[in-house]
Amino acid sequence: MSFLSPAGLWWLAAIPLVVLLYWLRPRRVPVVVPSLVLWRRSLREEARRRPLRRFERNVLLLVQVLAVAAAALSLARPQDSTAGAGDVVVVLDVGLRMQATDVPPSRFEAARGAALKLLAGLRAVRVGVVAAARSPRVVQPLTTSRSDAVAAVRGLRPTDGASDLEGAVAVARSLSPSATVYVFSDRPVSGLHSSVFGGALEDVAITGVVASPLPGDRMRVTVTVRNGTSLARRVPVSVLVQGRSAAHLAARLAPGQQTSVAATVPAGLWVEARIAPQDALAATDRSVALGTQLPRPRVLMVGPPDPFLEAGLRAVAAGPDRQGTPDPRLWGRFDVVVLHRVQAPLPPGNFLLVASVPTNLPVRAVGRVREDVVRFQSRTHPLLRFVDLTGARVVRAWPTRPHGGEVLAEGEAPLLWAYEAGGLRAVLLPFSPSDSDLVLRPDFPILLANAVDWLAGPTSSQLEAGTTVSVPAGGLQEAVLHGPEGSVRLRAAAGRFVLPPFDRAGVYLLEAGTVRRVWAVRPQVESGTVASTAPAAPRQRAQVDWGRWLVGLFVALLVAEWWLFSAQARVGRT
Amino acid sequence: MLLEPAFLEKLERLRLVARRRTRGTVGERRSRALGRGLEFSDHRAYQVGDDWRYVDWNIYARLDRLFVKLFEEEEDRDVHLLVDASASMRFGQPSKLDYAKRLAAALGYVALANGDRVGAAALHGSAVRALPPRRGRTHARPLFRFLEAEEAYGLTELEEAAKRFAPRRRGLVVAVGDLLDPRGFQPFLLRLRHAGLEVFVVHLLAEEDLAPPTPGELRVVDAETGESLEVTVDARMVREFVAQRDAFLESVRTFCARHGMAYVRATTALPVEELVLRYLRRAGLVT
Structure with a gap:
């Protein structure tokens, strides 16, 4: 047990004063009697029958002392002291709904203002700040610096993603299990100090945008709109391809209805749909989707040509470019480098090794080439998704002995091996495709597609706002991320580019050398936006507010004292 | 004047009755x-x-x-009138002492009218003021003056008073008092009994002695000693006090009955005339 306001304990000094006043007050009426004989006998008998009677006389004093003690303790604001007593964690909802302007200037600004006000008046020992985004983030670990905490709160901005309020509370608890958690959101969290800004929200939103390819460099864009208001609406919809207006549509929607409208537009890398503002939440009035002209991974093939391999790669990637003599300086420009029958040390990057056993990987070729058959394979690794290599026959395979990585398929010896470490990813096939019947199976192009995807990562994808992404850096050290809020320069760390969270809906483009990756990030529109729903109570133990209990005890003691006093007065009158 | 002339006339027709033989001097x-x-x-x-x-x-x-x-x-016979004149006799309306003085005067007058020797003693704790027994109606005036002069003071120390009260002759002793002695009334009455006296006890109480206490936070002060007790009087305490009071009164009555003493209990609310002419006659003290 500790106290947030220890100065309140000074009020305990009032207890001796209460006792003094109790003893000093003229409370007994003097009555002169002829003799004390009968009184002494009565008292003796009373004492024998009711031994606690002497304490009953002082019960009023006891109640008064307890009341003063309860009041003093409540003023001292006692806290549970199991650990880290006095810690305060501020959880601020940064979800999309917090952008609503039904609470001026917005739900988020009002919540942030309240959080800053709380921090200004807080006497906690340590303060932490957690942002309740799609993935909760600790934006300020527990600190004794109030200015750091205030700066962390000031630095927060609402996102276009959902908010995981319960997850954020769990994160806050993980900072300090006994911390007092203050939640600022548009939803209450039972069992915690919740400040709620806004309530039910009426919203007309774009809930989906899909682009489907059409012949002749065109595509069909379907926009889904939901009317989450109580009025019928006619909603104008604009379609833009890579920022250029391409079509104008209109959707008629009854209250609560969701409908789709479609338009045929020129093909492009990405498409955006917009509706005219209809409500207090503008963030759901636009959404994006990937178009049909998407970038493909760039592949460089090094070594002697193999027609089966080249044909397979052409189906799943751009190129491939060819390099007869190995030149590692150029390899970093490509998403994936395929080494065919090349024995050379590998720099950081993404490599498909075909009949190649590099010298700087934890794998060695042992013995002579021989015939083998795939007997076992992994069923869980993404490289072998939708692929069945069992029974594939290889007439000339290099027997290898790996000392790390993961063997994904094997017969007498490993026949498919994957490795990832230190900015280097590699997939090893210890045989040429032309030396096996694998090329005759439909699994071969799928295996190549999986290998390119796993090595380079997807070059394009659609995500919801708030998602965090990292991509393999390959041989690259620097990249630039272009997003709706400008460009950010990134540096590779441990062989990967870790991108900042996609908090804002829009199109994000990563450029590194000749490599390009694109993400269409759409706002995470919650289903059933009309009614605000309270989340289930968190499983964490609610903070015990002893001060509140003590105030209750103080009031109860006052009532008890009044009752006792009245009872005694009642006996006096009868 | 302790007694009214009309009352004295009525007393002329009464006589004290001894229940046992005594050895007095030859007389009327x-x-x-x-x-x-x-x-x-x-x-x-x-x-x-x-x-x-x-x-x-x-x-x-x-x-x-x-x-x-x-x-x-x-x-002739000695009649001793013992009046408790301690401070506790100050209570009552009229006071217990005034009542006792009138009663003693009435009984003394009856005895003197019948030729008995009448003496009186006022008990102020261990101190005793006594009027020696005398015979004849002429002794009535000194007796009345003696009684009139008495005031309530001192402690109730009945046994000590009984030690100092040493009659030279046996006779009838009428003891009038509230018997509220912290050391008990029994030694007092036994001493009188063992002195060969025929004891008649008039247990005189005021209404304040009998009334249950007023509930509340009280500081009860002893009128004689000044001692005080802090008492919280609630309903249970009232019941306990009443029980102790009744037990005390009953103990006096049974004690007197066991030791052959006549006993009458009276309160100051009862007129002295009615007590003498009705209740003492019924008790056999006077005829």
Whole structure:
């Protein structure tokens, strides 16, 4: 047990004063009697029958002392002291709904203002700040610096993603299990100090945008709109391809209805749909989707040509470019480098090794080439998704002995091996495709597609706002991320580019050398936006507010004292 | 004036009754003892030592045997009026002491009117102010003056007072008081009894003595000693006090009955005339 306001304990000094006043007050009426004989006998008998009677006389004093003690303790604001007593964690909802302007200037600004006000008046020992985004983030670990905490709160901005309020509370608890958690959101969290800004929200939103390819460099864009208001609406919809207006549509929607409208537009890398503002939440009035002209991974093939391999790669990637003599300086420009029958040390990057056993990987070729058959394979690794290599026959395979990585398929010896470490990813096939019947199976192009995807990562994808992404850096050290809020320069760390969270809906483009990756990030529109729903109570133990209990005890003691006093007065009158 | 003339007239017709024989001096009261009185009572056979003057010679002439004549001996009797005059007797309306003084005066007047020797004593704790027994109606005035002069003061120390009260002759003692002695009333009454006195107890109480206490936070002060007790009087305490009071009154009554003492309890609310003429007559003290 500790106290947030220890100065309140000074009020305990009032207890001796209460006792003094109790003893000093003229409370007994003097009555002169002829003799004390009968009184002494009565008292003796009373004492024998009711031994606690002497304490009953002082019960009023006891109640008064307890009341003063309860009041003093409540003023001292006692806290549970199991650990880290006095810690305060501020959880601020940064979800999309917090952008609503039904609470001026917005739900988020009002919540942030309240959080800053709380921090200004807080006497906690340590303060932490957690942002309740799609993935909760600790934006300020527990600190004794109030200015750091205030700066962390000031630095927060609402996102276009959902908010995981319960997850954020769990994160806050993980900072300090006994911390007092203050939640600022548009939803209450039972069992915690919740400040709620806004309530039910009426919203007309774009809930989906899909682009489907059409012949002749065109595509069909379907926009889904939901009317989450109580009025019928006619909603104008604009379609833009890579920022250029391409079509104008209109959707008629009854209250609560969701409908789709479609338009045929020129093909492009990405498409955006917009509706005219209809409500207090503008963030759901636009959404994006990937178009049909998407970038493909760039592949460089090094070594002697193999027609089966080249044909397979052409189906799943751009190129491939060819390099007869190995030149590692150029390899970093490509998403994936395929080494065919090349024995050379590998720099950081993404490599498909075909009949190649590099010298700087934890794998060695042992013995002579021989015939083998795939007997076992992994069923869980993404490289072998939708692929069945069992029974594939290889007439000339290099027997290898790996000392790390993961063997994904094997017969007498490993026949498919994957490795990832230190900015280097590699997939090893210890045989040429032309030396096996694998090329005759439909699994071969799928295996190549999986290998390119796993090595380079997807070059394009659609995500919801708030998602965090990292991509393999390959041989690259620097990249630039272009997003709706400008460009950010990134540096590779441990062989990967870790991108900042996609908090804002829009199109994000990563450029590194000749490599390009694109993400269409759409706002995470919650289903059933009309009614605000309270989340289930968190499983964490609610903070015990002893001060509140003590105030209750103080009031109860006052009532008890009044009752006792009245009872005694009642006996006096009868 | 302690007693009104009309009341004194009524008292003229009363007389005190002793329930047992006493050895007083020869007086106007005819005693049951046979002796040298004037009124013949009986004969009995002569015994060695009998006075020859009482031999009935006529019987000797007829029967040739010696018989002596017996006469009812006439004697007077001492009546002692003991009045508790401690500070506790100040209570009551009228006060217990005033009431006791009037009662003692009435009984003394009856006794004097019947030729008894009447003495009085006021008990102020261990101190005793006494008026020696005297006979004759002329003694009534000094007796009344003595009683009138008494005031309530001192502690209640009945046993100590009984030690100092030492009558030279046996007789009837009428003890009037509240008997509220912290050391108990029993030793006091037993001493009187063992002194050969016929004891008549008039247990005199004021309404304040009998009324249950007022509930509340009280500081009860002893009128005699000044001692005080802090008492919280609630309903249970009231019940306990009433029980103790009733037990005390009952203990006095049973004690007197066990030791052959006449007992009458009275409160100051009862007029003295009614007490004497009705209740003491019913109790057999006066006829």
